[in-house]
Amino acid sequence: MKRILLNDITKLYGSGAAETVAVKDVSLVIEPGEFFFLLGPSGCGKTTLLRIIAGLTAPTAGRVVLGDRDVTDDPVEKRHTAMVFQNYALWPHMTVQQNVEFGPKMQGAARSERRRRAAQKLELVEMGPLAARKPNQLSGGQQQRVALARALAAEPDCLLLDEPLSNLDARLRLHMRQELRGLVKQTGTTAVYVTHDQKEALSMADRIAVMDAGEVVQVGSPQEVYDRPGTRFVADFLGEANFLPGAVAGAGEGLAVQTAAGRLPLAGDCAARAGQQVVCCVRPERIRLERGQAPAGVGAAALPAVVTARVYLGELRQYVCRLADSVDWRVSVLADRRDPVEPGEAVTLHVSADDVAVLPA
Amino acid sequence: MRTPGPTAPAVTGRPIRPDGSAGPVSWGLAAALGGFLVAFLVVPIALAVGAGFARDGRPSLYWIGRVLGNEILLEQLVNGLTLACATTLACLVVAIPLAVVRTRYRFLGSGVLGGLLLVPLILPPFVGAMSMRRLLGQWGVLNLLLERVGILDTAATAPPDWLGSGFAGVVVLQVLHLFPILYLNASAALANVDPAASQAARNLGAGPVRTFFAVTLPLIRPGLFAGGTIIFIWAFTDIGTPLIVGYDEVIPVTLFQKLSQAEVNPLTYSLVFVMLSAAVGLYVLGKFVFGRRGTTESTKGSIAAETRRLGPLGTVGAWGLFGAVIVLSLLPHVGVVLTAVSNRWINTILPTAYTWKHMWFIVTRPATYNSILNSLMYAGTSTAVDIVLGCIGAWLLIRVRPRGRTVLDGLVMLPLAVPGLILAAGYVAMTAKGAWLEEIGPLRNPFTILVIAYSVRRLPFVVRGVSAGLEQVPVTLEEAGRNLGAGRLRTAARITMPLIAANVIAAGVLTFAFAMLEVSDSLILAQQRAHYPITKEIYKQWASGNLDAPNVAAALGVYCMLLLGGTYAVAGALMGRRLGAIFRA
Numbered sequence: 001m002k003r004i005l006l007n008d009i010t011k012l013y014g015s016g017a018a019e020t021v022a023v024k025d026v027s028l029v030i031e032p033g034e035f036f037f038l039l040g041p042s043g044c045g046k047t048t049l050l051r052i053i054a055g056l057t058a059p060t061a062g063r064v065v066l067g068d069r070d071v072t073d074d075p076v077e078k079r080h081t082a083m084v085f086q087n088y089a090l091w092p093h094m095t096v097q098q099n100v101e102f103g104p105k106m107q108g109a110a111r112s113e114r115r116r117r118a119a120q121k122l123e124l125v126e127m128g129p130l131a132a133r134k135p136n137q138l139s140g141g142q143q144q145r146v147a148l149a150r151a152l153a154a155e156p157d158c159l160l161l162d163e164p165l166s167n168l169d170a171r172l173r174l175h176m177r178q179e180l181r182g183l184v185k186q187t188g189t190t191a192v193y194v195t196h197d198q199k200e201a202l203s204m205a206d207r208i209a210v211m212d213a214g215e216v217v218q219v220g221s222p223q224e225v226y227d228r229p230g231t232r233f234v235a236d237f238l239g240e241a242n243f244l245p246g247a248v249a250g251a252g253e254g255l256a257v258q259t260a261a262g263r264l265p266l267a268g269d270c271a272a273r274a275g276q277q278v279v280c281c282v283r284p285e286r287i288r289l290e291r292g293q294a295p296a297g298v299g300a301a302a303l304p305a306v307v308t309a310r311v312y313l314g315e316l317r318q319y320v321c322r323l324a325d326s327v328d329w330r331v332s333v334l335a336d337r338r339d340p341v342e343p344g345e346a347v348t349l350h351v352s353a354d355d356v357a358v359l360p361a
Numbered sequence: 362m363r364t365p366g367p368t369a370p371a372v373t374g375r376p377i378r379p380d381g382s383a384g385p386v387s388w389g390l391a392a393a394l395g396g397f398l399v400a401f402l403v404v405p406i407a408l409a410v411g412a413g414f415a416r417d418g419r420p421s422l423y424w425i426g427r428v429l430g431n432e433i434l435l436e437q438l439v440n441g442l443t444l445a446c447a448t449t450l451a452c453l454v455v456a457i458p459l460a461v462v463r464t465r466y467r468f469l470g471s472g473v474l475g476g477l478l479l480v481p482l483i484l485p486p487f488v489g490a491m492s493m494r495r496l497l498g499q500w501g502v503l504n505l506l507l508e509r510v511g512i513l514d515t516a517a518t519a520p521p522d523w524l525g526s527g528f529a530g531v532v533v534l535q536v537l538h539l540f541p542i543l544y545l546n547a548s549a550a551l552a553n554v555d556p557a558a559s560q561a562a563r564n565l566g567a568g569p570v571r572t573f574f575a576v577t578l579p580l581i582r583p584g585l586f587a588g589g590t591i592i593f594i595w596a597f598t599d600i601g602t603p604l605i606v607g608y609d610e611v612i613p614v615t616l617f618q619k620l621s622q623a624e625v626n627p628l629t630y631s632l633v634f635v636m637l638s639a640a641v642g643l644y645v646l647g648k649f650v651f652g653r654r655g656t657t658e659s660t661k662g663s664i665a666a667e668t669r670r671l672g673p674l675g676t677v678g679a680w681g682l683f684g685a686v687i688v689l690s691l692l693p694h695v696g697v698v699l700t701a702v703s704n705r706w707i708n709t710i711l712p713t714a715y716t717w718k719h720m721w722f723i724v725t726r727p728a729t730y731n732s733i734l735n736s737l738m739y740a741g742t743s744t745a746v747d748i749v750l751g752c753i754g755a756w757l758l759i760r761v762r763p764r765g766r767t768v769l770d771g772l773v774m775l776p777l778a779v780p781g782l783i784l785a786a787g788y789v790a791m792t793a794k795g796a797w798l799e800e801i802g803p804l805r806n807p808f809t810i811l812v813i814a815y816s817v818r819r820l821p822f823v824v825r826g827v828s829a830g831l832e833q834v835p836v837t838l839e840e841a842g843r844n845l846g847a848g849r850l851r852t853a854a855r856i857t858m859p860l861i862a863a864n865v866i867a868a869g870v871l872t873f874a875f876a877m878l879e880v881s882d883s884l885i886l887a888q889q890r891a892h893y894p895i896t897k898e899i900y901k902q903w904a905s906g907n908l909d910a911p912n913v914a915a916a917l918g919v920y921c922m923l924l925l926g927g928t929y930a931v932a933g934a935l936m937g938r939r940l941g942a943i944f945r946a
Contacts, residue, residue, distance in 0.1 A: 056840050076843035083844045089837035093859045102855075106846035154845050 001188050002067035002157040004030040004053060009062035011048050011214075022048045023059070024214040030158075030192060030207075035184055038194045039201040040211035041237065046194045049211075050160050053192060055079045066157055077106070082156035086163045088147035090135035096122070096146050097131040103154025121149040124183060141172050148180070152187060159184060159191040165200065177203055198238045202226060210234050226283075228357050235281045235359065242284060242329040245361060248276040253299075257358070260325035262303040265353040277361040284332040286355035289319060291341060294348040303349045305329070307341050321349060386849075387761045390753050391769060397750065398772045398820075401813050405787025406637070406779060412790050413631030424631035434632065437612040438639065444528065444611060445597035448535040452592050453585065455540045455686060460547035461573075462679055468671040474683040479541045481690040483925040484697070485878040486538035487601025488899060488918035491911055492696025493530055494606070495706070497523040505710050527608030534606065535596050537690040543588040550584025551577070586651040590777070593647075594640055598780035601880035601896070605903060612636060613782055613881075620789055620885050633786045637779070644778045694922065700915035719909065719916040728890060729913070732898035733920060739808065739894055740876035743815035747872045748865060750816065751823030758824070759831040760839075777821045781814075781881040788814060788886055803888040811894065814882040819875050823868040830864030831857075870932040874925050895921055 011023040023045040030036045038046040051057040053064055055076040063072045071079050082103065090099055100118040109117065122128045125145035135143055144164060151159055164180070165173045181204045184191045195201055201208050202222040209219045210233075218230040229235035232243065246259030248266070255266040257280050264280050272278055296302035305321040308328070317335045320328055331349060341347060416423045428434055463475050496502045504520040507513040513520055523529070554577060562572040600613040608614075616636070619629040671679060701719055703712030723729045754773050758766055776784070788810050792802025801809040834857060842852040858865070883894045893901065895917060902914040 054840075054844055056844070075848075076840070077846045077848050080846070081844060083841065085837045085841060087835065087837060089835065089841040091838055091841070091856055091860075102842070102847075103845040106851070150841075150845070 001032045001190055003032050003065075004028075004036075004158055004190060004192065005063075005065040006030075006049070006053070007063045007065065009049065009052055009059045009064070011045070011052060011057065012060045021214045023052070026062075026211075026214075026216050028209060028216065028219065030190060032190055033188050035181065035191050035193065035204065035206045037201040037205035037208040038192065038211060039198060039208050039237075040196065042196055044211040045214040046196075046211050047162055050083075050162055050192060050194045053158070054081050054083050054160050056083075080154075080157040081160055082151035082154040082158075083160040083162065084144075084147045084151050084164045086166060088135075088143045088164075088167075090143055090146060090150070092135055094134075095131065096127065096133050096135065096138070099135065099146060100131075100150045100153045103150065103156075107154070117153045117155070118149075121153040122146075124152070124186075125149045140168055141176070144168060144176070148183065152183075152189075156189065159187075159189045161191065161193040163195055164193075166195075166197075173200075180204070202238070210237065212237075229281060229359065232279065232281070232359055235357065240284050240330060240332075242282045242287075243359075244280045244282075244323075244327060244329075246278065246280060248272045248274050248278055248358075250274060257356070261305075261323035261327055262301060264301045264303075264351060264356050265299050266356055266358060267353045270358055272358045279359045279361050281357040281359055282329070282351055282355055284318065284330040285316075286351070287329070287331045288350040289321070289331050289333055289341065290348045290350060292346060292348065294350075297350070297352075300350055300352045303351070305347050305349050307343050307345050307347055309343055310340060319347075321347060323349075387757065387763055391757050391761075391763055391765075394750060394753055394757070395769060395772060398775070398817070402772070402775060402779070402784070402817050405784060405791045407787075408790040409630050409783065409787040410634045410637065411630075412625075412627055413629075413634045415627065424627045425634065427628055428631045428635050434612065434615070437610055437615055438635065440528075441597055441611045441613065441636075442639065442643075444531060444535075445593045447532045448539065448596035449589050449593045451532060451536045452540045452543045453589065455536060456543035456547055456588075457585075458682065459540075459686060460544050460551055462682065463544075464548055464551040465668060466671045466675065466679065467668045468676040468679050470680070474680070474687065477687045478544055478683065478690075480687075480694075481538050482541050483874065483929070484538070484694055484918065484922055485601060485880060485896060486534040486599075486693070487605045487880060487896075488697055488915075488921065489538065489693025490530070490534050490602050490605035491903060491914055491918070492693055492700050493534060495700065495911075496692060496696050497530065497533075500708055502710050505708070509710070527603070527606045530606045531599075531602050531608050531611075534602050534693065535592075535599060537693065539592045539595060540686075540690070542591055543585070546584050546588030547581060550581035553584075554580045582651055586647060589651070590644055590647060593643070594778070594780055597640060598636070598782040598881065600782060600884060601900070604900065616782060616786070617881070617884060620786055621888075625789060625793065630786065630790065633783050637783050640780055640783075641778055697915045697918045697922075700911055701919045702916075703912065719912040720919065722913055723916050723920060728893075729898060729902075729917060731891065732893045732895045732917070733924075735892060736877055736895040737924070739811050739815065740873050742808075743812045743819070743876045744869050744873045746812060746816040747819050747823045748869050750820060751827050751868060752865065754820070754824040755827035755831050759828050760836070773824050774821050776818050781818050781879070782885075784814060784818065785882045785885040788882070803886045805889075807886045807888070807892050811882060811886055814886060815872075815876040815879055818879075818882070819872045822875075823872055826864050826868035826871075827861060830861030834860045866932055866935060870928055873928055877921065877925060 006026055006028045009023055009026045010021070013020050013022055026045075026049060038049060040046050048057060052059045055064075055071065055074060055078075059072070063070055065071065066079065066081070091102075094102070097118060100122060101114045104114040104117050118131070119128065122131055125148055127142060127145050127149060130138065130142065135146065138146065144167070147164070165176055168176060177200060193201075193204070205222055207219060207221055208225050209216045210225060211217065212233050218225055218234050220228075225234060226238050229238065229241070235241040235243075244257075244259045244261060244264065246257040246264070248255070249258050250256050251274060253268060255268065255270060255272065255274075257264045257266060257272075257278060259280065264282075266272060293304060294302055303323055305323045307319050308322050309320040311318045311320075312335065315335060316332045317340055319331045319333065319341060321331055322328055329349065413424050414420055414422070459478065463471060494501065498504075499520055499522040501523070503523060504513055508520075558580060559572050559576050562576045563569070567575060598613050600617045603609065603611050603614050604617070612632070613636075616629065616632055619626065619632070699712055700706070702715050702717065704714035704716040704718075706712035723733075754769070757763060758770055758773070763769075789803065790796075792798045792800075792810060794804075796802075798810075799805075801807070803810070838860070839852050839856055842856045843849070847855060877895065879894075880896050883896045884900060887893050887897050890901075899914045899917045899921075902910055902917060904910075907913070
């Protein structure tokens with residue numbers, strides 16, 4: 001359980017004209033015991049960053065500090081990290097037991113100690129009865145658990161997980177989310193988890209660093225990055241978002257953004273100042289849709305719109321609504337048995353000030 | 362968010378390193394391997410070729426002119442090329458149908474028959490050649506059999522000599538020994554062809570034959586080329602078979618005779634250059650015409666290959682095809698064994714009296730059993746050297762991938778295109794009287810130079826074999842080991858090695874067998890009887906002119922087969938269990 005400190009990490013591949021930037025000037029502090037997520041689309045550098053922490057990839061520039069030790073120049077095996085690989089990387093020539101005992105063995109633990117640690121971790125992931133099996137006799141989910149047990153048995157200073165759930169089928173993946181978080185939090189280890197699945201990150205993380213094109217664009221708790229995205233990229237990558245450009249006007253309680261489709265109020269604690277050009281961002285599920293024309297409430301907006309399309313999603317209905325100035329917004333409404341709004345109907349979209357995030361234009 | 366840590370001074374401008382991080386260890390190993398190959402591959406070739414371009418200490422084309430103006434030598438060169446073409450084509454004709462049947466169909470005993478096809482590889486064809494005259498000569502077993510069944514009447518007309526001038530005999534023997542190499546290459550290539558490719562052709566209306574020639578054959582062409590070049594160069598530079606069959610009108614035999622003399626004439630070296638040019642020229646031409654990788658390089662199966670089970674009629678047909686080839690290719694072996702234990706075998710189909718005395722003779726006479734011990738020592742050492750060098754080479758090429766790896770790759774694969782005979786000529790030049798390596802030359806103890814020769818020539822195969830294994834081991838398996846605290850060496854010993862053990866053992870066994878059977882280097886570089894390897898001793902026994910010379914030579918051949926058969930059996934037993942454990946689905 002150690003703090004991880006990344007200082008100005010840069011990783012370049014190739015040289016000259018073929019040079020590509022995999023990670024650019026990334027600095028992060030990951031607190032002891034924190035379950036920290038690196039989230040981003042494929043190719044954003046998140047796995048490279050994880051491998052730099054593990055020591056499997058050498059950074060072109062920057063330092064990696066684990067606890068109070070600068071490990072940048074330490075070889076992989078001296079770092080006391082343990083990684084759960086995307087394809088699990090279980091050794092096919094060893095049994096489950098031998099796989100899990102490997103870490104303690106390399107640390108020079110006595111036979112009895114190795115046994116105890118392996119048994120305990122296999123117990124934790126409910127794989128004890130299958131300890132004598134070879135990895136290729138296990139299902140994907142079982143292999144995933146063994147990979148986790150193997151990493152935990154090394155009792156690492158920090159646990160690194162590289163898309164550990166991506167090879168599981170959808171149902172199992174959902175089930176494993178909470179279970180995995182429980183297991184990791186139970187051990188108290190500092191953990192870094194790489195994923196491109198925003199639902200995974202939002203539901204499991206203590207904090208998330210959203211990455212794009214080698215850079216960290218925003219760090220925060222799941223709710224912070226979801227509700228108050230710092231850029232259009234973050235807003236788009238984490239779920240769905242509607243955008244509307246405009247100019248900030250007024251101050252205090254009257255702070256609002258004047259847009260082509262109408263006036264959107266802002267929360268009082270918003271950092272925007274009058275005169276600024278901004279883009280407003282509103283999540284589809286935070287919009288209340290009402291039939292016909294209706295006046296706005298206090299601290300809320302009422303934007304007139306026309307429904308142009310409707311999609312049934314099971315638990316939700318999503319409407320595409322055309323605002324003034326031909327801007328299309330998506331609005332999600334819990335689906336019920338009542339008559340849905342038909343395309344062509346005029347509606348009013350209600351947005352409260354707390355649900356409007358302001359992005360730089 | 363950007364919080365520079367107190368203990369972390371910002372450092373920039375660290376050199377970019379490839380991911381395997383080629384550290385000093387890697388560079389050291391790369392330098393060592395490269396140095397070895399330059400010293401014992403590039404330098405000897407350069408020396409041998411260079412010696413042909415000097416007259417009275419000055420550069421000159423005089424000797425080349427002498428070679429190219431010599432009609433006898435030119436005719437021998439043409440003979441050699443014709444021989445190599447004939448052998449290669451015949452191998453293709455024999456091997457492709459076998460490979461197609463084996464990969465497309467399942468039938469009772471297909472595994473056993475496929476395995477038996479590889480047996481010819483345990484005997485050098487020149488040993489088999491000793492029994493071929495008895496089998497196919499004018500008064501040979503075949504003619505006697507034909508007379509027995511009434512087809513031939515030896516009293517009325519002189520029976521035909523099936524070996525003719527010797528050309529046909531050499532081709533037959535080489536084909537019977539070499540076709541398994543092409544069979545293996547063709548099978549591997551066929552297994553890599555996406556079954557959907559030929560299914561698409563069938564779907565669009567092409568018949569099975571048309572599909573094979575229009576789709577499958579072009580796709581396996583690079584694989585056939587790889588096997589074909591090995592066979593071509595082997596046949597082009599083979600000295601053992603022509604020597605024993607008595608076919609002297611080919612260039613390798615002339616070269617061998619000239620190189621065996623104490624003083625080597627510069628003409629010999631210019632002959633080496635002409636031969637090397639022919640071999641490399643044809644290799645390059647062949648690579649350009651046949652070996653080019655098509656645009657459909659990645660033909661990994663998009664669907665699972667289907668093997669059809671043959672019906673009773675098809676099974677019998679397959680048995681006939683495999684059986685005929687196996688019987689034919691084992692005939693020389695049977696002949697050798699019979700010769701070794703025969704006491705009287707004159708003008709009869711089978712020997713009329715048997716004896717163990719030749720077999721006994723081998724193990725009681727120092728000269729003969731020493732040759733066996735020598736060969737075991739040379740082969741064993743070169744196998745060890747090759748496994749170490751091969752693993753280093755494969756690791757560098759597959760895992761570390763340092764800058765300049767294409768040069769290293771080229772160096773490692775170069776022996777494939779350079780005939781052993783020419784390398785032997787290079788070693789002769791390198792260790793000539795007065796040269797700095799005279800001490801390890803043929804006139805002294807050739808242990809070092811023979812081990813080097815065997816190792817250099819077999820290195821490409823070991824590197825390829827181990828590389829194939831490494832490529833199938835995901836890097837993450839090794840990374841996981843390092844990540845959990847195992848150092849580089851421990852990871853190699855505990856994770857990588859067990860996973861590629863099968864490849865390493867297979868490469869080792871084949872290297873050992875190659876060294877035991879090697880002819881050109883062995884005949885040229887061992888000149889003192891006490892240091893003869895087994896192949897040279899067989900040749901010397903055969904050429905001794907003693908009454909029982911063929912029997913003693915054959916008896917040595919039998920020991921050779923027993924040793925190699927034993928090696929394969931041990932390797933099979935060694936790998937069997939572990940192979941099963943690793944690759945159980």
